[in-house]
Amino acid sequence: KPEQIANNVYAGRMGSTAPGDGWKYRGRGLIQLTGKTNYRLCGEALGLDLLTQPELLEKPQHACMAAAWFWSSNGLNSLADKGDIETITRRINGGLTGLADRQSIYARALKVLA
Numbered sequence: 001k002p003e004q005i006a007n008n009v010y011a012g013r014m015g016s017t018a019p020g021d022g023w024k025y026r027g028r029g030l031i032q033l034t035g036k037t038n039y040r041l042c043g044e045a046l047g048l049d050l051l052t053q054p055e056l057l058e059k060p061q062h063a064c065m066a067a068a069w070f071w072s073s074n075g076l077n078s079l080a081d082k083g084d085i086e087t088i089t090r091r092i093n094g095g096l097t098g099l100a101d102r103q104s105i106y107a108r109a110l111k112v113l114a
Contacts, residue, residue: 048062
């Protein structure tokens, strides 16, 4: 029951105040933008009405732009330049879930790009 789970997990968090907000503003896009507050701020920055049309983040062009907005607005580029994958993971996920995988992918990317 993903809808129930989202509504329970995100109830009263990240701007979710109304019943159903957790599901409506669930993770979407390349970076899994989550929460009504993030949807509002991202929508304002991109000129999209994500509060009434959250599904716009399922379209590739908006998914990419939302990821770029989140990355930029959270100062993640300077952290990536320093190799601080732990702080990036915390800012995106709020915790360290998937950290080892991200560190491994980062190390491989450096080899390819260097």
